[in-house]
Amino acid sequence: MFVELDGDAPLVVQITRSLRAAIVSGTLRPGAALPATRTLAAELGVSRNTVVTAYEQLCAEQLAVAEVGRGTFVAAAVTPSSPQRTEGPAPAPAPLHEVSRYAARLRALPAPVLRGPQPQLRYDMRYGEPLVDPLLMSSWRRALGQAAMNCRENYPPCIGEAALRRAIAEYILRRRGVLCDADDVVIVSGTHQAICLLARILLDEGDRVAVENPGYEASVQALQAGGARLVDVPFDAHGLEVSALPRTGVRMILVTPSHQFPTGAVMSLERRRALLEHADATGSWVIEDDYDGEFRYDGTPLPALRALEAGERRVSYVGTFSKVLFPGLRLGYVVCPRALRDDLVAAKRLDDRGCSSVDQLALAQLMESGAFDRHLRRAAVELRRRRASLLDGLRRHAGGHVVVLDSCAGMHVVGWLPAWPADRVRSLVHLAAERGLGLHSIAPHYRRATPAQGLLFGYATLSVKQLGAATALLGACLRDASRSRAIAPPLAVIDDEDAMA
Ligand SMILES: Cc1ncc(COP(=O)(O)O)c(C=O)c1O
Incomplete structure (x- = not known):
């Protein structure tokens, strides 16, 4: 007490x-x-x-x-004079002049796009969540129990537990072609922390960072909050258009080459090489976000950008367990150029004094025991079935409206709606929600209003059968929304283009 x-x-x-x-x-x-x-x-x-x-x-x-x-x-009769919590409206935020520039920038950011599960929906085609595998979860609980028995009582090493770093070095060499020592692997609490820490050690306020547009808003917001100025770079079906990158004044380039988020484009080998040459020539740092490069459905995955770089000088490779296991784990890793490693570990030390030893040791055990690989194999088979069911359903029920440029990777596909203006897509999303179908527009992932309209279809959280039923319902919604001229009120959270402008 x-x-x-x-x-x-x-x-x-x-x-x-x-x-x-x-x-x-x-x-x-x-x-x-x-x-x-x-x-x-x-x-x-x-x-x-x-x-x-x-x-x-x-x-x-x-x-x-x-x-x-x-x-x-x-005494039972004491009435606390100032209760700890009072009912009523939340107090107004502190005035801007009393908070830091960082907090002021945080307040200016648009609301997060991704929402959690919505129980009122019969089928929610939300993306960003991995496959739930009961076998994996029971292996995880066992590993967690063992790790809890054996874990150190002291602080964890800030760079991460050696056993986990060894297991990751072995895994990314085997699966992503990234050759590194365990000592090059820095454990972080997910991509999010990786981007924040890399930005902290590589950028000053006002520095310019080239980002994909549309892109992953969480990473972009972390950069903005840190004071970076963003330079949007276009991309096509072959990935980032390297020739459009400014030749000077860009300190960092953030890319998702294995499966561009959200469009799904896979960066061609030629573009990857061009990007590495560009980084070398201009002295920019490249952050490779390999968030779901594990799952590919058309043969061997392309090696990671980092794997192609001779001398490992400019690319920081960022991996996460949020997609291959589950995001609640909050574990990821960075393999950065050697010259940056100690700065990164020092930033990690000051940020949170290291990730939980228990979680790290349990994960290391899961990887060493083979349970992780077995899960990956099962997940790949199941995701392939679900993706086939989704594509088949889209073809049969939505073919007249939805164009899928399939990227053959990840856990979601984009269905473009070339003939649908933005307000009609909003009506469609609204109508579908009324009928129990969760649809998610691509629009909020653009930083300004875009003529390109489309929907992101996640397939990891619905079964093959559910995906069949969901696409049939989508077909009915598309038919009815295209007939009706009624415009539904815009959905504040996911379709607010103003928030993106
Ligand atoms: C592009 C991208 N990177 C990374 C992540 C995962 O981030 P984290 O590792 O912080 O969970 C996501 C999640 O949806 C993503 O879409």
């Missing part, structure tokens, strides 16, 4: 004052037991008599009652 001794009066007065404040403020609730006098005396390093006297004083003030043989309790 926390009793504050401020040294400003005799000990008994200090103890009484501290406990009185806790009772009156409601921190100690009516009926709560005060610590045994012997325990509190030992904790504070004072004589037991001093504590007894303080308790007697509180009883005299009718703030506490002593019960023979049981101890001393906060």
Whole structure:
């Protein structure tokens, strides 16, 4: 129990004052037991008599009652003068001049696009969530139990647990062609932290960063909040148009080459090489976000950008377990150029003093035991079936409206709606939601209003059968929305183009 001794009066007065404040403020609730006098005396390093006297004083003030043989309790009749939580509207945010420029920039960011599960929907074609695999979850729980028994009690190493770094180095060499030592792998709590830390060590306020547009708004917002100025770079079916990158003044380039988010474009080998040459020639840092490069459905995946770089000088490779396992885990990794590694680890140290040892050791165990690979194989088979069901359903039920430029990777596809203006897409999303179908427009992933309209179809959270039913329902919604001229009110969260402008 926390009793504050401020040294400003005799000990008994200090103890009484501290406990009185806790009772009156409601921190100690009516009926709560005060610590045994012997325990509190030992904790504070004072004589037991001093504590007894303080308790007697509180009883005299009718703030506490002593019960023979049981101890001393906060009096039931005490009404805390200022309750800890008050009902009513949330207080207004502190005025801008009282908060940092960082907080001011945070407030200016648009609301997050992704929403959690919406139970009122029969079929939610949301993207960004991985396949739920009960076998994986039971292996994970076992691994977690073992790790909890064996884990260190001290702080974890800020760079990450050696066992996990070894397992990741082996995994990314095998699956993504990235050759590195375990010592090159820095464990972070997901892509998000990776981008924030890399931005912290590589950028100053006002530095320019080239980003894909449309892109992954969480990473872009992390950069904006840090004070970066964004330079939008176009891309086509072969990925980022490297020739459109400015030759000067760009400090960092953030890309998703294996499966561009959200369009799904896969960057061609030629473009990857051109990007590496550009980075070398201009001295820009490249951040490769390989968030779901694991799952591909048309043969061997292209090697990661980092794997193609001779000398490993400019590319920081960022991987995450959010897609291959589950995002609640909050674990990812960075393989950065050697010259940056110590700065990155120092930034990690100051940020959170390292990721949880228990989680890291459990994950290392999952990877070493083969359970992780078995999960990847099962997930790849199941995702392939679901994707086939989605594509088949889209062809059969939505073929006249939806054009799919399939990227053969990841866990979502984009269905473009070339003949649909933005307000009609909003009506469609609204109508579908009324009928229990969750549709997600691509528009919020653009930073300004775009003529390109489309929907993101995630297929990891729906079964083959559900995807069949969902696409049939989509077909009916498309038919009805294209006939009706009624324009539904815009959906504030996912379709607000103003927020993106
Ligand atoms: C492009 C992209 N990168 C990374 C992530 C995952 O981020 P994190 O590792 O912080 O969960 C996502 C999640 O949807 C994503 O779309």
